[in-house]
Amino acid sequence: MGKAPTPLAATLDTAAVTALRRLVTGRVITPTDHDYDRARRIFFDGYEGRPAAIVRVVDVEDVPPVLDIARRTGVPLAIRSGGHSVHAVCDDGIVLDLSGLRALDIVPESRTAAAQPGVTAAQYTNAAGAFGLATSFGDTGSVGLGGLVLGGGIGFLVRKHGLTIDDLIAVEMITSSGDRLRIDADSHADLFWALRGGGGNFGVVTRLHLRLHRVAPIVGGTLVLPATPATIAGFLAAADSAPDELSTKVNVMPIPPLPGVPEEHHGRMGLLATMVFAGDVGSAESIYAPFRALATPLADLIHTMPYAQIFEPDDENYHPRAMSRTFFTDELLDETKAEALLAHLGSSTALVPVAQLRVLGGAMAQVAEDATAFAHRGRKMMISVAAVHESPDETDTHRSWADNFVAEQRSSQPGAYVNFLYDDGPDRRGEAYPRRTWDRLARIKQRYDPTNLFRVNVNIPPGAAHPGPSDR
Ligand SMILES: Cc1cc2nc3c(=O)[nH]c(=O)nc-3n(C[C@H](O)[C@H](O)[C@H](O)COP(=O)(O)OP(=O)(O)OC[C@H]3O[C@@H](n4cnc5c(N)ncnc54)[C@H](O)[C@@H]3O)c2cc1C
Incomplete structure (x- = not known):
């Protein structure tokens, strides 16, 4: 010895x-x-x-x-x-x-990829795009795969191809005791379940093996409409009834000086939708018609493009100070709720108050709720608000504003996306993981990380009881 x-x-x-x-x-x-x-x-x-x-x-x-x-x-x-x-x-x-671990292998023949955790969504999407292939990640190219994948991954192909974890084939990981594991549906199946939504609680992921899909040129980009209760409610209803090939993300916020938006609209409340239609290009016109009919667009930047172009270029010097809160809901916003949303945004003193609305469903909802540690499969929408501000002295004000929004707007059924929890406090962990999911995760944690070495995260202490309040 x-x-x-x-x-x-x-x-x-x-x-x-x-x-x-x-x-x-x-x-x-x-x-x-x-x-x-x-x-x-x-x-x-x-x-x-x-x-x-x-x-x-x-x-x-x-x-x-x-x-x-x-x-x-x-x-x-x-x-x-x-x-x-x-x-x-x-x-x-x-x-x-691990941000320097950026090796990436795209294998077009098998439509698979192996990525180290420091690979970014943009790096992967550009490399896969060269072969007409893609995996769905999030809305921002600079996000790292390590964190994004382990939380779930809700992106621009979510309704067509599901969450990123739905394309996870295998994971290479080092445990708290230094063991090197290859984890997939057949080996360490409990961990494979836990890693698909359970975050960084179980070990250090050193490689992710992912499935790729053929994604021909998409029709997508940004559509800017004036934000009114009618356009917001109408947009969400149209997004919900659109085919699964269409995924959308809407920011309701003061309109920035975007190219093509007349100056008199800058700073007014707008509905800025980023949309991806990954279906037959010939039918895109009819897919987008209900959205364009909601109001005269202030800017219509929807066009045919390679999927990889959907990410905005990265600015590595962009470090916003933002107070943010999120929740899942089972109802679309009707005009009354949309009016309350606009009033809440209007009451903010932040430099930029923003509400982000994502209509879910499609392939994400076709996976059983207990198939992975991400349990919010059937939720209709994810709503997040953020107050982007400049001075730390304002942070408490914006925290109350964001907390009040969640208290006022969310439905009776709690729920939160783990990757969108920030300084929400430990209680919301129970919203990310409903009781049955939590109990299973806490048992797996006990087995693979009994001393809670991996605790700087949305933490699931080994064997711990559910922190409440979600009882689903
Ligand atoms: C601007 C912005 C836009 C976003 N948009 C989306 C979106 O559209 N969709 C979406 O789903 N999410 C989105 N997110 C959330 C994002 O997915 C999470 O913040 C994610 O955790 C970021 O991953 P990361 O590797 O960059 O972060 P990190 O902060 O580096 O990692 C996050 C956590 O994950 C764990 N972790 C990371 N790497 C490893 C590893 N190799 N092994 C074990 N544990 C690890 C750790 O607990 C770590 O603290 C967005 C975030 C931002 C800031």
């Missing part, structure tokens, strides 16, 4: 940092490094974690020693892939930064 490792202090002291530097190939960045502030920064401003060390992994072999040191010291361990969640950083502990 080898020599037992020297015990480390319960903080990340110099000895532990030295050990990290000795054991990993990647860079270990600490507070005295010139680029520490840049390295700890996440997508959102306002979440200022100060880790003791950030380990920029360059090779999967770097992962086990980091887990070992986190385990032996007991310091918090944050896992970061694309850095778009608020859990990608922590105070005092270690950030395991």
Whole structure:
């Protein structure tokens, strides 16, 4: 038997940092490094974690020693892939930064892809698009696959091809005890179920194997309409009754200075819809007619394009400060609810108040609710609000505004998308995971991460009882 490792202090002291530097190939960045502030920064401003060390992994072999040191010291361990969640950083502990793991293999013959977790949605979609193939991710190209896939993945092909996890074939993962597993429907089937929605609770994912679909040029882009109770309610009804080939995302917000939108409309409340029709191009005109008939469009940028062009170009210097809340609902907004939505947006003092409305259904709803740890299959819509603001002094005001919106607008049946939970507090974990899902996840967590090494996330403590309030 080898020599037992020297015990480390319960903080990340110099000895532990030295050990990290000795054991990993990647860079270990600490507070005295010139680029520490840049390295700890996440997508959102306002979440200022100060880790003791950030380990920029360059090779999967770097992962086990980091887990070992986190385990032996007991310091918090944050896992970061694309850095778009608020859990990608922590105070005092270690950030395991996987954003440099970006290997991607697209195999057109089998319509499959193998992606390391630092691959972004745009990188993957562009590479797959070269073969006329795609997997559905989210609405933003810079999001990392590591976090997005483990939470579910609700994107522009959600009604046609389902959630991203519905195209997950296998996962390579390193557990808290350093075991390397290949997980799929036949091996470690319990983990395969848990990883499809259970977030980063179970281990460090080092590779994702995904299915690709043939996606010919789509007809899509942005349609801007004036936001009134009638256009909002009408849009949602039309999106709901459209064929599954059409997926939509609507932002109700002050209209930014978009090309083609006359200046007098800038700053007025608008309905900015991003739409993807992944069906027969010849029938697109009739698919879009009900939306265009709702009002004279202020801008109509819908056109035929390769699917990969649906992502806006990334701006790596864009770090908004936003207070956001989300919920699922089983009803579309009628005109009365749409009016209340507009009033709530109008009452915000934020620089940019925005409500995002996503009509769900289609392929996402055709998977059984207990088939994966993402349990909200049958929900009709996801609604999120955000208050983008500049000063940290305003944050409490906008938090109350967003919380009040959820309290006023959501239906009796709670529910939240785990990837859209920010600083919502631990109680909403029970909304992300209804009781039966939670109980199963807590048992699997007990088995694979009994000491809760992976706890900087929407955490499911090993064996813990459901935190309420959802009782579905
Ligand atoms: C601007 C923006 C737009 C978005 N749009 C959408 C959208 O349209 N649809 C959608 O579904 N989601 C969307 N999201 C939410 C997004 O999916 C989540 O924030 C997701 O967690 C981001 O993944 P990431 O790898 O970039 O983030 P990270 O913050 O790096 O990771 C998030 C968490 O996932 C876990 N994790 C990450 N990588 C690993 C790994 N390799 N192994 C184990 N655990 C890991 C960790 O717990 C980590 O804290 C959006 C987010 C933003 C900021």
